[in-house]
Amino acid sequence: MLHSAALNFIPKTSGYFPKRPVPWWSPVCTTTVRCKCAAFSRLCRNCGDTTLLEDFRRARARARRVLKEARRASWETYVSSLNTKIPLTQLFRRVRKMAGKFSPSSPPVLKVNGIKIMDGLIVANTMAEAFARVSSHDSRPLVVRHELRAKEHTVLDFSGNENESYKHIFTLRDLHSALSLCGDTSPGPDNIPYAMLRHLGEEAISFLLALYNRIWLEGVFPSGWRIATILLFLKPGKDSSVALNYRPIALTSCLCKLFEKMVNLERG
Known part of the structure; x- marks a missing residue:
């Protein structure tokens, strides 16, 4: 339901940038260019208005000045940071970025x-x-493997006091408390971000709470929550041709991470 709502009502960007970003661009540049465009739009709607023409010329001149100063300041800062230890590849990559020329990143070899x-x-x-090899049990010391196997085969006893916290269902307060602690991180394969969960209506949030309580009481677990989008980042100064020189980052479902936070806060 949440995924369908996201597809129907939340537009997606194409990921295409008509103009490549440059390192010297700043919020001041954005504001100045917007003012220039707004002045030009007003002039187009009222052709022949000399006052609006002068306003546009002033806005255009200010935009040119701000962009020129930002470009020069960024270049001076970069030049002052140069030293003999900087590789030539990094040097020319920065120069190309300053000029707005970007080379598409190629997949790792x-x-x-x-x-x-x-x-x-x-x-x-x-x-x-x-x-998978470095994360498996076989990569751990033998003593650790024996301890893990013993703990995994331990039968848990849940026949204790009915007042134990883990036997209580979650409340709306628990859900909202956990959600308030969630940052705006990237969503998992379901593309449902925390921002969408914060804007759910009363009926939808109640449905989500009922789902969490069913998972907690019945032990069912959505199979989609076991899937993650893996992003790989090369470690600084490492050989890009070696697989283990990359740091994997797993983007899992925000719905699952929210439930984990509820469990840790209220049942931990």
């Missing part, structure tokens, strides 16, 4: 046993296998 891997699907599977 891995090297396994001296063989280069360039196919995107094979690269993704190779990285997944590498991270």
